[in-house]
Each structure stands twice: as structure tokens, then as C-alpha cells.
Amino acid sequence: MITLEPFIAGSDLVHQQDPGPATSPAKEIAIAQRIRDTNPSCFWSTRLLPAPRRDAMQALYFFCWELREIVDGTASRTLKLALLTDWRTQIGSLYAGRPQHFVARALSDAVDRFDLRCADFLAIIDGMETEARTDIRAPSLEQLYLYCEQRSVAVIRIALRILGVAQADADQVGAALGRGMLLTGVLRDLTQDARRHRLYLPRELLQAHGVFATMPSYVLAQPALPQVCNAVAEWAADWFADAEDALEGRSRWRMGVVTPILSGYRGLLRVLLVRGWDHLDEPVRIPAWCRPALAIGHGLIAR
Secondary structure, three states, X not given: OOOOHHHHHOOHHHHXXXXXXXXXXXXXXXXXXXXXXXXXXXXXXXXXXXXXXXXXXXXXXXXXXXXXXXXXXXXXXXXXXXXHHHHHHHHHHHHOOOOOOHHHXXXXXXXHHHOOOHHHHXXXXXXXXXXXXXXXXXXXXXXXXXXXXXXXXXXXXXXXHHOOOOHHHHHHHHHHHHHHHXXXXXXXXXXXXXXXXXXXXXXXXXHHOOOOOOOHHHHHOOOOHHHHHHHHHXXXXXXXXXXXXXXXXXXXXXXXXXXXXXXXXXXXXXXXXXXXXXOOOOXXXXXXXXXXXXXXXXXXXXX
16 A cells, blocks of 8 residues: 655655656655645644544545646646646546556555545546636536535545545535535635636626626625625535534544534634625634634645
8 A cells, every 4th residue: 555654754665665657756755745834734633543544634635735736836727727637547547446646546545445436536626627727707606516516525525435434424414514615715715816816706696786797806896795795604604504414413433523624614704704894805813723623624625
């Protein structure tokens, strides 16, 4: 079994493993160190897990990070889409038993051990392709919830399966939690997304409040913005309530990581509502108890 532990530790053990054609050992170590430095709370939280689950969660985080590096990079859209297509090939090779990229090889044991679905990995790539293909501006509700499914729900489902949650429970809890997390992230990142010419507030909701433009900077300056954001916040709160209901009667050990993530994102949503939507550049004060859970969620589903 190939794990990420030697890459993470920077150990000479990495040189004892076949690096495959995709990545050199030195680059693997550099990538692992960069990821750990970027989000240490997310990274170190996984070390409390049993080794197979820890390695699988870290490999999932690396997979998401690799895709985000492509989408957020400076390459042309054509090249980004080509690189994401290559990741489809990498996932195909992984499920054919011939993983090539070092992250795919790190995932190979998790795929077999935890019965991870190929469709979930491909859904994540679909969401990344949506971002790489065009600047998302005021998507329809249908498009927004498909994006939630691809960029958040699919990742949470994989993570829950790694933690030992049955597939049916992972589907139910992941759907509610993933949607609430992504909608909360949309509200948190309004100005950051606008600087990148992106706007994730749904078209139908904007139009219902008299906003028919899709230029992000223009939309964020509209008097109706607070009503739109409050409506999205209500949706997120409803999804969090559904996630809490879905947790009832489930194993506390299996669902242990879900509860702090749910509480952390609920806490973030509350401070966003307290700050309001008239001064979006004003940073929100996130309670210290929320930060580790938010780091885990952000590490997996950051846009």
C-alpha cells in the first residue's frame, strides 16, 4: 500500500517507493509540505484517525488540492480543461487497478478498503470543470444545486465513507451537510469571488428582488443584496437542520467529525448574519472553537 505519510514527513522513505511517471519524489515532498503549511489545522486533525483512515483522508485532501491548483492557476482555460481531463484518465486508471499519479496511488488502498465510488470522484472533477470553463455568474437554482452536488456533497460523501459511515447514511448526511456548507461559503466569499468575476447567488432569487444584472460588483452594490443573502442563509440553515436530523440515531464514533463541522459552519453562518451584508469587506470574527472544524471543511470544499 502506498500512503502519503513519507511525503508528509519529508522522510527518505519516499525514495523507496516507485514514484510512477507523473511526479518525482522531490516534487511529492514539496507538494505535501506546501499543503500542510497552507492548512495545518485540517492536516493535523487527520492524524488522530487510525492509520488507514488517516491516509485515506489525507489522500482525499491532496486530490481536492491538486484540482483546485489547476482551477485557481494562471493557465489558459483550454489548458485547465485539458489538465482536468487528464485527471479523469487518472481516476479511470485508478479504478482499473493501474494508478499513475502519486495521489491516485495513495487513494488506491482507500478505494478498495472503503468501497469509494468512482462516480463521486468524477463528480468533483465535473464541478472543477464548470469553474474552469467559465466565470460562474448568477447560476440558476438548478445549476447551483448541481454545483453543490459536485463541489461539496460528493467530497463529504467520500469523507464519510472513509470514516466508516454506511453508504446510505453518507448519502443522506452528505447531501444536507454539503449543501449547507457550500451555501455558507458562498455568503462568506462574496467579495473574494467578485474580485475573480464570480457570483454564486442564484439568478431566480436575484430577479425576485429586482436584480437582473449578473456583473458581480454591480450586484453586490444593490440595495436588495441583504434580502438575497438572508434568503440564502435561511436555505443553508435549513440544510444544517436536515443534517442534524439525519445524524439522529447514528453512531457517534462514525459521525464524530460531522458534528464539529456542522457546529463550526453554523457558527460561521451566525457571525455572517450578525455582521450583515452592508459592509462585506468587514472581516467576520470567527470564534476560536469554530476554526478547526472550518479548516477541515475549507480544506475539502474550498472554491
